[in-house]
Amino acid sequence: MEKAIIALAAAIAIAIPAIATAWAQSKIGSAGAGALAEKPELSGTVIILVAIPETIVLLGLVVAYLIIS
Amino acid sequence: MIREMRRIQIIGPKGQLDECIKTLHATSVVHIEAARPDAWTDAGADVFLKRLPIEKDKLIEKESLERAKERLRNLIFLLNAPEHWKAERVTAAELRGRIDALASVEERVKEARASMEGLLEELSAINKYEKLILGFAPVVSTLGGLKNFEIAGLTIERQRAGVLELLASEINKITEGGFELRTVDIDEAAIGVVIAYPKRFDAKIRCLLSGKSINEIRLPDAYAELTLLNALKLMRVRKAELPGLIDGCETALEAASNEGYGVIKGALAAIDDAIDEIGALDYAGQTRFTFVIEGWAPATDIAVLKDGFRRTFGGTVLVRDISIGKADFNRVPVCIDNPGYIRPFEVFLGALPPPKYGSVDPTPYVALFFPIFFGIMVGDAGYGAVILLIGLYLRRRFAHKEKPRAIASVLAISSVSAAFFGVLFGEFFGDLGMRLGVMRPILIHRAEALKTMMAITLGIGAGHVMLGVIIGAANHFRHHKIAHACAKLSYLSAIVSFLTVVCGIMKVLPRGTIAPGAAAFVVSMIALTALEGALGPIEMVKAVGNILSYVRIMAVGTASVVMANVANKIGGLSDSIIIGIIVAGAIHALNIILSMVSPVIQSMRLQYVEFFSKFFEAGGVKYEPFKKR
Structure with missing residues (x-):
């Protein structure tokens, strides 16, 4: 039972940040696509902006790992 | 630099x-x-x-050059670029003569284009009307003997077939019953309708048809005066002739393109140079x-x-x-100028404004760390070899395009790092090398030692972030901005002392380091707040987030190796060796494509967000020398 709760906690620790990251990336991605239609030279900046929220899920990954280990 | x-x-x-x-x-x-x-x-x-002030005759000359440029740009738009071409060198003195000499090419090109467009239009019209006429022919032939009758051909969408009854009723009213209406299937979407009626009702009938938004068939001008049968015969003849005539136009266009393309490109460059020289005044x-x-x-x-x-x-x-x-x-x-190995990495600065004069060019650091991060994430000798081949091919393919060539070079250089780390991790197409007994992990077994990989990547992150702070401090010292330099040093001290405390708590360092570490951290934070204000502590929190962000190297790398291992496992499930190789190869191919995208983006992000933010000063003016095109 304890193992199951630990596993569930780890899953929640990574799942919620993953959803948050996806939500943030969807917003940035759609705004970025709009910006690229106007200024294609911004492609490098937009790629970086889309990658920025991934830190959230990485922090989730670290926390999940700490919970499991 | x-x-x-x-x-x-x-x-x-x-x-x-x-x-x-x-x-x-x-x-x-x-x-x-x-x-x-x-x-x-x-x-x-x-x-x-x-x-x-620019003299009047110079302005007139500039206008004349701009008109010539517009004319040549329109002309080059009509040409087909030859497979192999080289812009001819056109000097300012020769420019007028060369443009005048292009008049005959221009005339031939315009003639060939106009002819070709006319022929293509005719061919398209024939293809469209031939089917309709073939559909109408049997119906019209039964009505052929009715002199003083007018015949109208229509197409109606099959799903709107209900309108036919209404149409017949309206025509019946107009002609008082003196009409003939026949339908014929044209294709899956349309029904053809032929209406024969006395000529005296022609105006009213045409008015009715136009008011109902019905597509009346009108033959091209060349066929309008012919009977349907003769029109059909002429269409058949022309349909056989047209491809040859169109090919003839293509050949004429190709010959003109071969003759004029390089000259036009050279003349356009010479015009741009001449306009630049007037503009420089x-x-x-x-x-x-x-x-x-x-x-x-x-x-x-x-x-x-x-x-x-x-x-x-x-x-x-x-x-x-x-x-x-x-x-x-x-x-x-x-003006950024770096040695040959580093120069391709300048492409990463393209996404940012140029650095300020007197600040630091981050390209050499990117050239060092980008391949390392990419290598740790991909970390596979087989993948590295494949990416190297792809990089070298792309470098050759885009030999004359600066940016794609630079990206291909970065990929090729980084692939060597990927192969090197692959050897250290004992990975060759995932665990295939280990399964075959030809490789073993020298440094670490990446797929199993997640905790160690996490610690290594966090260590790399701490080092990289601190290097950024040191570069920033050194640059401030170089420009005698002592307060800023001291703030950077306090920042560095705060990061080091914080990490010391964390390592002490986690028993990586002796327990005795916690107390002096904590004291140093408090002193550093006080100094940082005094020098930078409220932003100082916020920067410290940001630095911790920056260091944690390097865990992505482990995360992306683990995903890559797990997918490679899955490819081998699924391939191994098949009874047939050939099918197994195909399945595993397909998954590895997908993984290699992902490995060329995700590690590049993640590595770029670590440079831009985590590293550059510690020392990069944007806002410089790009050096653009006055030079010939």
Whole structure:
């Protein structure tokens, strides 16, 4: 039972940040696509902006790992 | 590295201005800046340097050149680019003659294009109407004997077939029953309708049809006067002839393209050069007898510039080399020049504004760390070899396109790092090397030692972030900005002491380090707050987030190796070796494509967000020398 709760906690620790990251990336991605239609030279900046929220899920990954280990 | 720049002034008699502009253009090292009369005051009295107005004949020449450019651009749009072409060198003196000589090519091209468009239109019309006429023919032939009758052909969408009944009713009213309506299937989507009615009702019927938004069939002009049968016969003949005629036009166009494409490209470049030279006049200033041109040039090119002017003008035009004061730093254009291995990595700076003059060019650091991060994430000898081949192929494929070639070079260089780390991790197409017994992990077994990988990547992150802070501090010291430099050092001290405390708590360092670490952290934070204000502590929190962000190297790398292992496992499940190889190969191919995208983006992000934010000062002016196209 304890193992199951630990596993569930780890899953929640990574799942919620993953959803948050996806939500943030969807917003940035759609705004970025709009910006690229106007200024294609911004492609490098937009790629970086889309990658920025991934830190959230990485922090989730670290926390999940700490919970499991 | 950012090259040292010098401010230059070129002063000479007004009569030699044109020649001076041409010499500047040929030397290709000066970034011209508009003359600033306000900066040239005579002991606080009247301004003696004025803007030089462009003469009227120069403006007329510029307009003429722009018209010629428009004409050539329209012409090149009509041509097909030959497979192998090279822009011919066209000098300013030859320009007019070469443009005039292109008149015959232009005439042939326009004629061939017009003919081809006409023929294609006719072919399209024939294909469209042939089917309709074939559908109508049997119906019309039964009505053929009815003299004084008019015949109208219509198409109606099959799903709107209900309108036929209404149409028949309306025509019946108009013609008082004196009409004939037949339908025929044209294709899956349309029904053909033929209506025969007395000629005297023609106007009313046409009015009815146009009002109902029904598509009436109208034959092309060339066939309008013919009977349906004769129109069909002529269409068949033309349909057989047209492909040959279109090929003839294509051949004529190709011949004209081969003859004129390189010349037009060369002439366009010469026109742009001539327009640039007239435009450069607008940057010049004048006194009563002299002209003045101001600009910037790399310090190492000044001798070449002076030598070029001395040889051309024999001393009548003076090139002054003025040292740069700190007040000028915001105006100095930034010329980044790195050795061959590092140069492809300059492509990453393209997404950012240029660094300020006097700040640090991050390219050498990117050239060092980007391949390392990419290598740890991909970390597979087999993948590295495949990506190297792809990189070398793309480098050759885009040999003449600067940016794609640079990206391909970065990919090729980084793939070597991927192969190196692959050897250290014992990975060759995932665990295939280990399964075959030819490889074993030398450093670490990545797929199993997640905790160790996490610690390694966090260590790399701490080192990388601290290096950024050290570079920032060193640059502030270099420019004697002591307060900023001390703030950076406090920041560095805060990061180091914080990490010491964390490592002490986690028993990586002895317990005894916790207390001095905590004390150093408190002192560093106080110093940081005193020097940077409330932003200091926020920066510290950001630094911790920055370091944690490097865990992505482990995360992306683990995903890559797990997917590679899955490919081998699924391939191994098949009874047939060939099917197994195909399945595993397909998954590995997908993984390699992902490995060429995700690690590049993640590695770029670590450079831009985590590393550059510690020292990069954007906002410089890009060095754009006045040079020929």
